Amino acid sequence: MINSQVRRRGAWDFQGYYDYVCAAQGSTPVPAVQVRVGRGELDLNADRVQQSDWPAILDALSINTQLQGVAIRKFQPL
Numbered sequence: 774m775i776n777s778q779v780r781r782r783g784a785w786d787f788q789g790y791y792d793y794v795c796a797a798q799g800s801t802p803v804p805a806v807q808v809r810v811g812r813g814e815l816d817l818n819a820d821r822v823q824q825s826d827w828p829a830i831l832d833a834l835s836i837n838t839q840l841q842g843v844a845i846r847k848f849q850p851l
Contacts, residue, residue: 791833813841
């Protein structure tokens with residue numbers, strides 16, 4: 774169970790909470806997930822994210838209140 778203090782901090786610190794969730798799940802944070810703090814954006818290259826990486830990303834997104842935009846880019850054709 775995730776500590777309530779950690780969840781509150783995750784509301785404004787996406788990267789910190791994402792790192793915490795990855796550690797709790799025993800996975801490594803994906804370098805393709807980049808937070809642009811000054812602009813309040815999450816930029817994500819979907820080509821470099823595996824299916825098993827999505828739960829941690831979505832969990833961190835679900836409680837974050839500070840990100841103003843999320844960009845999910847895919848460069849490889851379907």
